Amino acid sequence: MNFDYSDKSIALQEKLKDFLETYVHPIEKEVELFHQNPENSWKRWPGMEALKQKAKNAGLWNVFLPSAYGELSPGLSNLEYAPLAEIMGRIIWSSEIFNCSPPDTGNMEVLAKYGNPDQQDKWLKPLLNGEIRSAFLMTEPDVASSDATNIETSIISDGNDYVINGRKWWSSGAMDPNCKIAIVMGKTNFDAPRHVQQSMVLVPMDTPGLKIERALSVFGYTDSPEGHAEIILDNVRVPKSNLLLGEGRGFEIAQGRLGPGRIHHCMRLIGMAQRSLEIMSKRTVQRKPFGRTLDTFSSIRQDIALSACEIEQTRLLVLSAADKMDKVGNKEAKDLIAMIKIVTPQMALRVIDRAIQILGGKGVGSDTPLAHFYAAARTLRLADGPDEVHMSQLGKSTINKYVKK
Ligand SMILES: Cc1cc2nc3c(=O)[nH]c(=O)nc-3n(C[C@H](O)[C@H](O)[C@H](O)COP(=O)(O)OP(=O)(O)OC[C@H]3O[C@@H](n4cnc5c(N)ncnc54)[C@H](O)[C@@H]3O)c2cc1C
Structure with missing residues (x-):
């Protein structure tokens, strides 16, 4: 390495x-x-x-x-x-x-x-060129979407078109006035084997029948201008030329898409954790409860030491995953990608939480980025697959490594 x-x-x-x-x-x-x-x-x-x-x-x-x-x-x-x-x-x-x-x-x-x-x-x-923005519509309010095979949106062939019906939510980016195109995942064949029922189609945001029902917020943050939308697809008609890759290949595309996305989220989370460490460290020499500055309290030093250890551990794990993706491809690196997706948001949450604690009341207000960091990091224990799903896959793959079947 x-x-x-x-x-x-x-x-x-x-x-x-x-x-x-x-x-x-x-x-x-x-x-x-x-x-x-x-x-x-x-x-x-x-x-x-x-x-x-x-x-x-x-x-x-x-x-x-x-x-x-x-x-x-x-x-x-x-x-x-x-x-x-x-x-x-x-x-x-x-x-x-x-x-x-x-x-x-x-x-x-x-x-x-x-x-x-x-x-x-x-x-x-x-x-x-950065002229437009986009959204990715997979998750649905009516089914447990951490299992993507549950997705119910239908993409039905009709002559030279597909007609799409369904309801999506947590469609990040869809509120942005510059968002012009959505990649929509749905099913083209409900009777096919489980992992080849799905397809992905390109749907321009101004297609008749695509309606933004409402914007969702994260702990009160709207994440404007991108936002997270709930969207109704009501007889949305697009030409068949908007299909990506081929019918039944949606699951395959989803797998290919999420590997790099996960690692990018983890890298940014390390940046949030690192900045939180710097903020809390600086604060320790400014506040003086009970006659001495915070940096002299052993519990505070421990919080800072643990944060430094955990950030560096996670950073190295993320770099190891990145290195493996480069050398052997996303598929072969899937266990490392699962590991970083499990540990990085939890690490960032612990570090940000310590920073909030050390800053006292200032930590939960809007004078520092900590509160928004916390909200953003918490969503990443869910978005791009909840922790449990990654642990289930990693656990299975680890057992298979050591057990002959
Ligand atoms: C801020 C934010 C942005 C998002 N952006 C997008 C986006 O742009 N596009 C998009 O399509 N989706 C997006 N999502 C949706 C996100 O990917 C889903 O919320 C996530 O995949 C979980 O699906 P679900 O909400 O349907 O939870 P469910 O499938 O209902 O799962 C609920 C819970 O069940 C538990 N669980 C699930 N599987 C297992 C298991 N195997 N073992 C044990 N427990 C389990 C977990 O605790 C899980 O959190 C976003 C979500 C958030 C919060």
Whole structure:
């Protein structure tokens, strides 16, 4: 195992840190407050496009994408991208500046990997350019969606079209006025074997019959402008040319999509945890209960020491997963991907919780990013598969390694 960062990655890390320091840190609070103001719900912060252009000019664009796309992506490996995602994770809304935010990243990878040239021309190009945004519609309110084979949305063939009916929720990104395209997972054949009933189709957000029912919030955070929507698909008609890869291949695409997405979430979570550690460490020398500063209390030092240990342990595990994905592919790296998806959100929650505790009342308010970090990290014990599902798969795979059947 060699986790040394390449020169290319190191140079981009320095550039990214400088970019954030110069352009983003000074306005971090302003943007957070803009999005938390209900009057601005689903409005984009007016300075975002200018920042995106600056990032593009700086070569900090689409750095998540493993394939090179001319000027539009430097084509970094997962190992090279990992520290960059960690740096972006320090500011909850910053990934979009670099066109590296979910669900667009996963959707772009799907289109790059499984889209045909027409689909790529129509949807991948504007996504890579940051001109539009996208959503991924898999989860449904009426079925236990942690088991994707339960999905009930129907995608029925009708002449040259598919007609889609169903209800989706937790469709992240769908509230953004720039969200123009959704990848919808449903069933084209309810009678086929369990894992080949599903297909994925591209559905433009303005297709008649696609209706946003409501926006969902996470512990009160709307996550504007992207948001999380509940969506009704009522006789939504799209041409058959909008099908991705082929009928019955939806489950296969979902598996391919979620590997990189999971590792990106984990990298950003490490950035949140690392920043929380820095915030709590700085606070310890500023507060003086019972006659001495917090840094001199042994329980506080233990909290900080444990946090430092856990962040570094998890960081190394995530880098190991990234390295394995690069060397042997996402499928072979699936156990490591499951491990990081299980441990990273829980680690981040423990560290953020300690930081909140050390900051006292200030920790739960909106003067620091900690409360929002906590809400975001908590969702990642559910999103992209609940902990239990990953543990069940990892447990099964581990047993199989040691038991001859
Ligand atoms: C903030 C946020 C953003 C999201 N974004 C998207 C998105 O963009 N697109 C999208 O399609 N979905 C999205 N999701 C949905 C997310 O992926 C699902 O919530 C998740 O897969 C779980 O599905 P479910 O909610 O139907 O839970 P259920 O399937 O009802 O499961 C409920 C609970 O049952 C338990 N459980 C399930 N399986 C097992 C098992 N094998 N063993 C033991 N216990 C088990 C777990 O505790 C689980 O949390 C998002 C969710 C959140 C919170």
